[in-house]
Amino acid sequence: MSTPGTSAVAAPQHAARQDGPPAPQDALPAHFDALIAAGETIEPRDWMPDGYRRMLLRQIAQHAHSEIIGMQPEGAWLTRAPSLHRKSVLIAKVQDEAGHGLYLYSSAETLGVDRAELLDALHRGQQRFAATFNHPALTWADTGAIAWLTDGAAVINQAPLCRTSYGPYARAMRRVCQEEAFHVRQGYDLMRALCEGTPEQKRMAQDAVDRWWLPAVALMFGPPDTEAGGADARTAALGAAVSRRAIAWGIKRHTNDELRARFVDSVVPQAERLGLTLPDPAIRWNEERGHYDFTPVDWETYRDALGDDTHWARQRIAHRRAAHEDGAWVREASAAYAAREDADGRTEEPA
Amino acid sequence: MTTTSDTAAETARTGQDPDLAAHLLRLGDDALVLGQRLCQWITRAPTIEEDLALSNIALDLVGHARTLYTRAGGLDGTGRTEDDYAFARADREFTNALVTELPNGDFAVTVARQLVYTHYAVLYYRALADGPDPDLAGFGARAATEVAFHRRHADDWTRRLGLGTPESARRMQAGLDRVWPYTAELFEEDDLVSRLAAAGTVPGPASVRPSWEREVGEVVAGAGLTVPAPRWQARGGRDGLHLEEFGVLVAELQSVRRQFPGGTW
Known part of the structure; x- marks a missing residue:
C-alpha cells in the first residue's frame, strides 16, 4: 500500500540537497x-x-x-x-x-x-x-x-x-x-x-x-x-x-x-x-x-546454516507477508477513512 | 435485608464469600480468555501499531484477571493463587462468557468482539467502583479507566471500518453479526448473581444493559452499520459449557505448565 503522507516527509530533503546553491555545496x-x-x-x-x-x-x-x-x-x-x-x-x-x-x-x-x-x-x-x-x-x-x-x-x-x-x-x-x-x-x-x-x-x-x-x-x-x-x-x-x-x-x-x-x-x-x-x-x-x-x-x-533459503528464514518472511497481506483491506479502509476525514476537515475549515 | 446483613456478617467473620468468589472468577475468566485470544493476534496484526495496541490491551486484561483471581482465592476458602486458577483448572471449570472465547476471525470480528466487551466492561467495572467492598471498588475504578482506552480503540476501528471501503463495511457488519448472539450472556443474572445483587455485594450485570445498548447502538449507527437483531442468543459459558474451540485454547494456555509438574516459574 502506498502511504501518500510519508513521501512528503522525504521530498523536502531531496529538494534541499538538489536545490542548494552550487558554491556552498563545495x-x-x-x-x-x-x-x-x-x-x-x-x-x-x-x-x-x-x-x-x-x-x-x-x-x-x-x-x-x-x-x-x-x-x-x-x-x-x-x-x-x-x-x-x-x-x-x-x-x-x-x-x-x-x-x-x-x-x-x-x-x-x-x-x-x-x-x-x-x-x-x-x-x-x-x-x-x-x-x-x-x-x-x-x-x-x-x-x-x-x-x-x-x-x-x-x-x-x-x-x-x-x-x-x-x-x-x-x-x-x-x-x-x-x-x-x-x-x-x-x-x-x-x-x-x-x-x-x-x-x-x-x-x-x-x-x-x-x-x-x-x-x-x-x-x-x-x-x-x-x-x-x-x-x-x-x-x-x-x-x-x-x-x-x-x-x-x-x-x-x-x-x-x-x-x-x-x-x-x-x-x-x-x-x-x-x-x-x-x-x-x-x-x-x-x-x-x-x-x-x-x-x-x-x-x-552460520551464514550458510541460517541463510535465506532455510525453513526458518522462509517461515519468518512468510509469516510477515501473510500478516501484511491479510491486513491490506484494513489499511486500505483506514486510508480511505482518513482521506474522507481530511476532506471533511478541509470543507469545514473556512467556517 | 436480613439476608444482606447475614451474608455481610458471615463474610466479615470468615473473610469468605464463595458466591462473590465465583462471580469474580467469571470476570477474571472473561479477562484472561479474551487476553489469550488477543495474544494470538500479536505478530499477525494489520499494522505494527495494531500489534502494539492489541498487546497493550492483552496486557491490561491479563492484569485484571490476576487481580480478580487473587481476590477469589481469598474468598472461596481454598487459598488458590492466580496461577492455580489459570493453569490448574479443567475446561469445564472456566466460567467466562462465550463472547470472550469466540475465535478471532478477521480483524473486523475481533473489533466487534472488543466493541461489545469493552462497553460492557467499562459500565460494569464503574458500577463495581460504587460498591461496598473497598478493594473491589478500587479495582473497578482502575480497570474501568484502562478499559475505557480499549473501548476508544474499538469505537475508532468500528467507525473506520464501517466508513472505510465497501469491503471493510461489509466485513465490519459481518463481524457484528457474528458476535451479537453472544452478547446477552454478559448481562445474564442466574441465581448466583441474583443473590449477590440482592445482598448489595455487587451490581447485577443486567443493570448496565440499557446503557450498553444505547452506547453500542450509537457507535454502530455512527459507523453506518446496523445493530443485529439475532433470534438466537447463546448461553452456557457461565456454567462452564463452552464452544468446541475452547478446549484448544485451554490446552495451549496450560501446556508448558502441565508438561513440568511441580515446576516453579
Missing part, C-alpha cells in the same frame, strides 16, 4: 566532516555523503526489521507462558519490540524512504534482518535464552549506538537500549527460575542455551572484522574496511570483534552463577589479555 563535505570530528550529530536536513546515507539506511532498516521479525519466535510463546506473571512480562517485551520497530522505521524515514517501502523490501527479501531469528524457539526456555543472550548481545552492540553520529538514530537507540537492558534482566530472571526448579526445568534451560549461544555470539555481532576474531586475512580485511568506514563516520564506534569479546566477558560469569554451561569448551579466562578466550566464530558456517 563547503558541505567539509562542514559534514567538521560536525563528525566535533562529535556533533548529523541531522536530517544536514548535507551528508551518499555512502553515509546508504550505510545508515541499510543499518537502521536491518535493525527495524530485526525488531519486527524478532517478535515472532517469542510471540509464539505468548499463549503458552507458564505463569500469568511471565505472560505479562512476555507480552510487554514483545510490545516493546513493536515499539522499537516503530521508532527505528521513523528514524529511517528521516533519510527519505517510507515505511511501506522498507517493509516491501523486507517482504521481497531485498533487505535483511538479524539471521539470529532464523532460528526456531522450540521450548519455553528459549524465550529466556533469547532475552538473556540475544538481547544481551543486542545491548552490547547497541549501547554505543546511543552516541552514533546520526541524530534521529541515536535518539531512537537511547529509548531502545533502556528497554533492552530491562529485557535482559527479565531473561536472566526467567532462566534463574528454571535453573532453581525441577531437574527437567533445568535441562530445558541448558538445552536452550546450547542452541542459542552460537546464534547470539556469532550472528548478533556480524562477521569477524579482525584476524584475531577468527577471520581469514581476506575476510578480516574486507570486514575491517567496512568497520573502519563506519567508525570514521561515527556510525559505529567499535569493531564487531571488540563488541563480541565484551559480550562473552559479560555472559560467562552470569552463566556460572546460573549453573549453566556455555557450549564452547574453549571458553577460559585469559589473564594476559584480561578477557575470556572463546572459539573464533566460523561465520560462513
Whole structure:
C-alpha cells in the first residue's frame, strides 16, 4: 500500500540537497566532516555523503526489521507462558519490540524512504534482518535464552549506538537500549527460575542455551572484522574496511570483534552463577589479555546454516507477508477513512 | 435485608464469600480468555501499531484477571493463587462468557468482539467502583479507566471500518453479526448473581444493559452499520459449557505448565 503522507516527509530533503546553491555545496563535505570530528550529530536536513546515507539506511532498516521479525519466535510463546506473571512480562517485551520497530522505521524515514517501502523490501527479501531469528524457539526456555543472550548481545552492540553520529538514530537507540537492558534482566530472571526448579526445568534451560549461544555470539555481532576474531586475512580485511568506514563516520564506534569479546566477558560469569554451561569448551579466562578466550566464530558456517533459503528464514518472511497481506483491506479502509476525514476537515475549515 | 446483613456478617467473620468468589472468577475468566485470544493476534496484526495496541490491551486484561483471581482465592476458602486458577483448572471449570472465547476471525470480528466487551466492561467495572467492598471498588475504578482506552480503540476501528471501503463495511457488519448472539450472556443474572445483587455485594450485570445498548447502538449507527437483531442468543459459558474451540485454547494456555509438574516459574 502506498502511504501518500510519508513521501512528503522525504521530498523536502531531496529538494534541499538538489536545490542548494552550487558554491556552498563545495563547503558541505567539509562542514559534514567538521560536525563528525566535533562529535556533533548529523541531522536530517544536514548535507551528508551518499555512502553515509546508504550505510545508515541499510543499518537502521536491518535493525527495524530485526525488531519486527524478532517478535515472532517469542510471540509464539505468548499463549503458552507458564505463569500469568511471565505472560505479562512476555507480552510487554514483545510490545516493546513493536515499539522499537516503530521508532527505528521513523528514524529511517528521516533519510527519505517510507515505511511501506522498507517493509516491501523486507517482504521481497531485498533487505535483511538479524539471521539470529532464523532460528526456531522450540521450548519455553528459549524465550529466556533469547532475552538473556540475544538481547544481551543486542545491548552490547547497541549501547554505543546511543552516541552514533546520526541524530534521529541515536535518539531512537537511547529509548531502545533502556528497554533492552530491562529485557535482559527479565531473561536472566526467567532462566534463574528454571535453573532453581525441577531437574527437567533445568535441562530445558541448558538445552536452550546450547542452541542459542552460537546464534547470539556469532550472528548478533556480524562477521569477524579482525584476524584475531577468527577471520581469514581476506575476510578480516574486507570486514575491517567496512568497520573502519563506519567508525570514521561515527556510525559505529567499535569493531564487531571488540563488541563480541565484551559480550562473552559479560555472559560467562552470569552463566556460572546460573549453573549453566556455555557450549564452547574453549571458553577460559585469559589473564594476559584480561578477557575470556572463546572459539573464533566460523561465520560462513552460520551464514550458510541460517541463510535465506532455510525453513526458518522462509517461515519468518512468510509469516510477515501473510500478516501484511491479510491486513491490506484494513489499511486500505483506514486510508480511505482518513482521506474522507481530511476532506471533511478541509470543507469545514473556512467556517 | 436480613439476608444482606447475614451474608455481610458471615463474610466479615470468615473473610469468605464463595458466591462473590465465583462471580469474580467469571470476570477474571472473561479477562484472561479474551487476553489469550488477543495474544494470538500479536505478530499477525494489520499494522505494527495494531500489534502494539492489541498487546497493550492483552496486557491490561491479563492484569485484571490476576487481580480478580487473587481476590477469589481469598474468598472461596481454598487459598488458590492466580496461577492455580489459570493453569490448574479443567475446561469445564472456566466460567467466562462465550463472547470472550469466540475465535478471532478477521480483524473486523475481533473489533466487534472488543466493541461489545469493552462497553460492557467499562459500565460494569464503574458500577463495581460504587460498591461496598473497598478493594473491589478500587479495582473497578482502575480497570474501568484502562478499559475505557480499549473501548476508544474499538469505537475508532468500528467507525473506520464501517466508513472505510465497501469491503471493510461489509466485513465490519459481518463481524457484528457474528458476535451479537453472544452478547446477552454478559448481562445474564442466574441465581448466583441474583443473590449477590440482592445482598448489595455487587451490581447485577443486567443493570448496565440499557446503557450498553444505547452506547453500542450509537457507535454502530455512527459507523453506518446496523445493530443485529439475532433470534438466537447463546448461553452456557457461565456454567462452564463452552464452544468446541475452547478446549484448544485451554490446552495451549496450560501446556508448558502441565508438561513440568511441580515446576516453579
